[in-house]
Amino acid sequence: MKTAVIVFPGSNCDRDLAVALEQVTGRKAEMVWHGATDLPDGVGLIALPGGFSYGDYLRAGAMSARSPIMRAVVEAAGRGVPVLGVCNGFQVLTEAGLLPGALMRNAGLNFVCRDVRLTVDNAQSAFTSRYDAGEEILVPVAHHDGNFFADDETLDRLEGEGRVAFRYAEQVNGSARSIAGILNAQGNVLGMMPHPERVIEAAHGRSDGRRLFEGLLETVA
Amino acid sequence: MKTRIFVTLKGGVLDPQGKAIHHALEGLGFDGVNDVRAGKLIELDLDDGVSDEQIDEMCRKLLANTVIENYRIERVQG
Numbered sequence: 001m002k003t004a005v006i007v008f009p010g011s012n013c014d015r016d017l018a019v020a021l022e023q024v025t026g027r028k029a030e031m032v033w034h035g036a037t038d039l040p041d042g043v044g045l046i047a048l049p050g051g052f053s054y055g056d057y058l059r060a061g062a063m064s065a066r067s068p069i070m071r072a073v074v075e076a077a078g079r080g081v082p083v084l085g086v087c088n089g090f091q092v093l094t095e096a097g098l099l100p101g102a103l104m105r106n107a108g109l110n111f112v113c114r115d116v117r118l119t120v121d122n123a124q125s126a127f128t129s130r131y132d133a134g135e136e137i138l139v140p141v142a143h144h145d146g147n148f149f150a151d152d153e154t155l156d157r158l159e160g161e162g163r164v165a166f167r168y169a170e171q172v173n174g175s176a177r178s179i180a181g182i183l184n185a186q187g188n189v190l191g192m193m194p195h196p197e198r199v200i201e202a203a204h205g206r207s208d209g210r211r212l213f214e215g216l217l218e219t220v221a
Numbered sequence: 222m223k224t225r226i227f228v229t230l231k232g233g234v235l236d237p238q239g240k241a242i243h244h245a246l247e248g249l250g251f252d253g254v255n256d257v258r259a260g261k262l263i264e265l266d267l268d269d270g271v272s273d274e275q276i277d278e279m280c281r282k283l284l285a286n287t288v289i290e291n292y293r294i295e296r297v298q299g
Contacts, residue, residue, distance in 0.1 A: 102286055
């Protein structure tokens with residue numbers, strides 16, 4: 001499967017994502033600069049990395065969401081191409097309107113950087129099919145603005161439609177209904193604050209994130 | 222023409238930064254502060270031909286995130 005990692009000015013997890021994708025797919029990910037207008041032909045997965053693109057100016061992800069490549073990403077998502085946004089990538093996806101809600105300053109105001117326990121809420125999506133529903137996994141977070149907010153109606157809809165992919169199994173950042181990751185209505189866009197690409201091999205101490213990429217490969221390929 | 226855009230969090234949205242400022246004011250001994258909400262002021266220097274509708278569109282498309290924020294536009298004379 002051909003994969004693309006979008007690189008924004010200030011992305012800092014783009015190489016981690018590329019390494020994870022290459023390990024799982026056996027193929028080098030294509031790095032696509034935010035100023036590009038087109039994605040590589042036949043791309044099977046688009047990944048938006050973590051980081052602090054544009055220094056979080058205005059709002060986290062706000063500037064990146066308006067960059068030229070995002071028009072192509074929105075168009076590809078509309079065609080059903082899987083899009084994964086991790087951390088800052090999740091913030092960009094909400095700002096671009098591909099996912100509902102917004103990510104606000106952590107309720108405790110502190111930058112949170114540690115392993116957190118997550119519960120897999122929906123194990124049927126293209127991203128989560130290798131997990132069991134209700135399974136607990138340990139994945140690191142590293143963010144200042146991960147406090148998921150949406151109005152009650154939107155939250156009810158997300159829950160009712162099985163679009164909550166992951167929840168925090170502990171207090172992390174004040175997110176509404178402990179939401180850590182959500183899917184779009186079609187199920188081909190996932191945004192999550194925790195970093196699955198940081199736990200994919202024995203050298204990381206754990207590999208709870210690897211199955212996300214393996215599941216994708218299986219579903220998409 | 223100078224135009225000011227005031228971006229503020231919507232009423233129901235928790236404002237941890239405002240809470241921290243509130244706490245710090247109390248720590249400095251200021252009494253009588255009931256609540257603090259933090260927002261942003263964005264100043265635009267615009268050509269006279271830019272319409273209210275265009276400014277409104279700038280707010281909706283970029284300057285404010287209407288999921289969590291309200292905005293108010295103020296044209297400044299002179």
